[in-house]
Amino acid sequence: MLIVGCIARSLIVILGLLSFLSVAEQGIAADSDQVKKLLDLKECQKCDLSGAALKKADLQGAEMDYANIEKADLEGADLSFARLDEAHLSFVKASGANFKKAYIDHAEFDDAVFDNAVFRGADLGKGSLKRVKASSADFSNSKLKRTTWTDSTLIKTNFQSAILQDADFKNANLDGANFHGADISGGNFSGANLTGTNFRNAKLQQTKFENAQLKGAYFQGANLTYIEENNNPYMVDSGMRCQKLIEAGAIIDDTTKCRK
Numbered sequence: 428m429l430i431v432g433c434i435a436r437s438l439i440v441i442l443g444l445l446s447f448l449s450v451a452e453q454g455i456a457a458d459s460d461q462v463k464k465l466l467d468l469k470e471c472q473k474c475d476l477s478g479a480a481l482k483k484a485d486l487q488g489a490e491m492d493y494a495n496i497e498k499a500d501l502e503g504a505d506l507s508f509a510r511l512d513e514a515h516l517s518f519v520k521a522s523g524a525n526f527k528k529a530y531i532d533h534a535e536f537d538d539a540v541f542d543n544a545v546f547r548g549a550d551l552g553k554g555s556l557k558r559v560k561a562s563s564a565d566f567s568n569s570k571l572k573r574t575t576w577t578d579s580t581l582i583k584t585n586f587q588s589a590i591l592q593d594a595d596f597k598n599a600n601l602d603g604a605n606f607h608g609a610d611i612s613g614g615n616f617s618g619a620n621l622t623g624t625n626f627r628n629a630k631l632q633q634t635k636f637e638n639a640q641l642k643g644a645y646f647q648g649a650n651l652t653y654i655e656e657n658n659n660p661y662m663v664d665s666g667m668r669c670q671k672l673i674e675a676g677a678i679i680d681d682t683t684k685c686r687k
């Protein structure tokens with residue numbers, strides 16, 4: 428009888444735990460009616476889409492401002508020209524997704540996965556992209572002013588001609604990334620891995636590179652001058668900084684705007 432009683436009590440505990448887990452899972456699941464509304468009408472502002480299964484969904488031009496899309500599966504989905512102003516996209520899985528020319532201002536992307544995703548021409552201004560994984564993603568010609576990318580993995584990511592003024596890439600892995608022609612003035616690459624990164628013709632006035640790994644980073648044609656309050660460039664501090672970049676393994680030549 429003692430053994431039977433112990434088994435019964437164990438079963439009660441197990442069933443209780445399973446019930447708790449089931450309720451918890453339902454608590455983070457997306458609202459099915461709101462998911463249907465989004466897919467049918469391509470409009471679901473302020474909706475709860477957390478954990479939604481939207482893999483390869485056609486959401487082109489969808490209006491999803493202020494939506495909660497945390498932990499959703501957006502792999503291969505088409506969100507080109509969509510509006511996601513101040514949306515919550517933390518922990519989403521969106522590898523291979525298309526965000527071309529989407530408007531995603533002030534959004535949260537922390538801990539999201541965007542490997543091979545396309546953000547070409549998108550507006551992500553003031554967005555938080557801490558600890559994201561976006562290797563080989565395309566952010567070319569995008570508006571990324573004052574975005575935060577600290578501790579992110581951005582290997583071979585394309586930022587060509589992007590607007591990245593005051594962007595923060597502190598401690599990010601940007602091995603082989605492309606910033607050709609980008610405006611990163613006032614940016615922060617302190618502690619970042621910039622091995623083989625392309626900064627050709629980039630605007631880098633007052634950009635920080637303290638303790639960054641710069642071996643093989645290309646700076647031909649880049650502007651590394653400082654700007655005074657009256658907006659006149661001066662070369663003394665710029666020259667000292669460029670020398671430090673060279674000593675760290677960066678590639679700088681006569682086309683780079685700084686005094687050697």
